[in-house]
Amino acid sequence: MTRGLNLTGLKAMRNNSSRPFYLIPYYLWIALFVIAPIALIVYYSFFDISGNLTFDNYKNFFSSVYLRLTLSSFWYAFLITVFTLIVAYPTAYWLTKTKHKQLWLLLIIIPSWINLLLKTYAFIGIFGLYGPANRFLKAIGIGEQQILFTDFSFIFVSVYIFIPFMILPIFNSLDKMNPALIDASRDLGASSWVTFRRVIFPLAINGVKSGIQAVFIPALSLFVITRLIAGNKVITLGTAIEQQFLVTQNWGMGSTIAVFLILFMIIIMMLTGQRDKGGMANGKIK
Amino acid sequence: MGKLSKKGKAYLAVVFIILYAPIFYLIFYSFNSGGTMSSFEGFTLEHYGAVFSDTRLIIILMNTVIVALLSSLIATAIGVLGAIGIVFLRNRKMRSAVLSLNNILIVSPDVIIGASFLILFTMIGVKLGFASVLISHIAFSIPIVVIMVLPKLQEMSDSLIDAAADLGASKRDILTRVIIPFIKPGIFAGFFLALTYSLDDFAVTFFVTGNGFSTLSVEIYSMARAGITLTINALSALIFIVTLGLVIGYYSFSQRASRNTPGTGGL
Structure with missing residues (x-):
């Protein structure tokens, strides 16, 4: 780097940062739309519906109704994450072996x-x-079933929606891996399963972690799918928040x-956190 | 690396079919002259006609596009300046603190953003409607722009700025004639991403939109809650095409952003 005599330009810019008038909108944004909203949420949590200062909300949260809700929300999010991972991992793995892998990845992301x-x-x-699902069930002799508004449909649709978000980070970390390591493992006599278990999986664990993070948190907070598919049952924390704010x-x-x-x-972010920058550059997370 | 086995190919094919089947299922039935998504009776374009003859829907569509364009333009302006500010922050701790604050809205669930913005707008007295929706969209787009622009800025060598200053450029010149042209691909990528986020957003808008104002996603939600209407299918076919265009636009910009790595950049 050329850091010799010409520090003038840098200084000119750096000096700017001591009077960063062009930063005012950005800092204003941080204050108003990042810090203030969180502060307001915490502040409001101490008021009851008629505006009295109280700890009742917290007491209520630890009552059986909300504890059960939290547990079930976690249970659903867990199931969704597990199934998404089961589908996404092999997909990501085989995607890295396709010829035009970036193109195929794009097709997965679309x-x-x-x-x-x-x-x-x-x-x-x-x-x-x-619908087609029931027609299929009828054709193979099971007969029509009520599929909508069941736990199955909720989990199925959620998994469907989250699959690309899980594939992307796993693909990225598998793709970054040095293929020589796999060759070495095979040369040293490891079977392909052992190679996977002892070499590939541990090396790509960061992708799995960011995938879990990208699925588990939204799975706790989504309310669209529960409202449309699970038939108005309040089964996630997100649905409960929406209900409290907009209905009750x-x-x-x-x-x-x-x-x-x-x-x-x-x-969850601390548990699945990692030092290097996460692979959420492209593809939509949320 | 080993080649793709037959088993792998079959697996990928199944995943692709599952991922695309619901989308094409929707589009297929948008041409159904019967009113349902279960039996195809005959080909018709009447549902597309219904979309374009419904003035309410057209107004909502225009609202959506105006909010998306305005919010991503404003967010891009603020975000680019913010990213430049972050890069030139001298204090390392301060820089990582600002970056963490920046990323909070990206990782926050939509319900929380929506709920907290609803409280905020009610408290400071912004009427729920166009203004609140626009401001929210600007707010959640800014960090996305920052994230897209930052890598380009970090790639830029200090000597470029030094050289410009040595040659007599003012601060303003340095910004508009050196920095901005260099990070342009990042800016466009950020703008496109902000645009798609805004067009796509449902949850945040749902919280902060009042009674009089609606965007396409909110409208689709209320239509879908009422049951199956093939107008939604026609809409989804149109949205699919627009989305495809945006994705291609975004990817071509971000590809260019990563390809144009001049010799001066990096280490």
Whole structure:
């Protein structure tokens, strides 16, 4: 780097940062839309529906209703993450072996850019009483079933939606791996299963971690799928927040659930965190 | 590396079919003259006609596009300046603190962003409607732009700025004639990403939109809750095409952003 005599330009820019007037909008944004909203959520969590200062919301949260809700939300998010991982890992693995892998990856990602509502809506038709899923069940002799508004449909649709988000980070970390390591492992007599278990999987674990992070947190907080597919049952923390804010209008309780959701999110991110920069550069996360 | 086995190919094929089947299922039935998504009776374009003859829907569509364009333009301006500011922050700790704050909205679940913005707007007295939706979209797009622009800025060598300053460029010249042209691909990529996020957003808008104002996703949600209408299918076919165009646009910019690595950049 040329850091010799010509520090003038750098200084000119650096001096700017001591009076960064061009940064005012950005810092204003941080203050107003990053810090203030979180502070407001915490603040509101201490008020009840008629505006009295209280700890009741927290007490309520630890009552059986909300504890059961939290547990079931975690259970669903866990199931969704596990199934997504089971589908996504082999896909990512085999994708790295295709000839035009970037193109194939792009094709995998494109569905993730299609609006979530539309994909969910498609399943209202597919899983409907006269939809293709039921026609298939009828054809193989099982007969019509109520598929919509069941746990199965909720988990299936969620897994469908999250698959690309899980594939992307796993693909990236598998793709970054040095192929010589695999050759070495095979040369030293490891079977392909042992190579996978002892070499490939541990080396690509960071991709799995970011994938889990990218699926688990939204799975806790999604409310669209539960509303449209799971038939108005409140089964995730996200649905509960939406319900409290927009239906019951109890912002205090909604904020309290949101506070806990933020806490869970931080814990999950710490558990799945990693030093290097995560692979969320392209593809939509949320 | 080993080649793709037969088993692998079959597996990938199944995954691709599952990923695309629902989308093409929707589009297929948008041409159905029967009113359902279960039996195809005959070919028709009437549902597309319904989309374009429904003035309410057209207004909503225009709202959506205006919000998306305006919010991503403003977010790009603020985000680019913010990214430049972050790069030139002297204090390392300060820089990583600002970066962490920047990323909070990217990782936050939509419900939380929506709920907290709803509280914010109610508190400071912004009427729910166009303004609140636009401001929210700007707010959640800014960090995306910053993230897209930062790598380009970090790639830029200090000596470029030094040289410009030595040659007598003012700060303003350095910004507009050295830095901005250099990071242009990043700026476009950020703009495109912001645009798609805005067009795609449902949850945040759902919280902060009042009664009078609606965007396409919110409208689709209320239509879908009422049941199956093939108008949604026609809409989704149109949205699919637009999305495809945007993805291709975004990828061509970000490809260019990563390919144009001049010799001066990097180490």
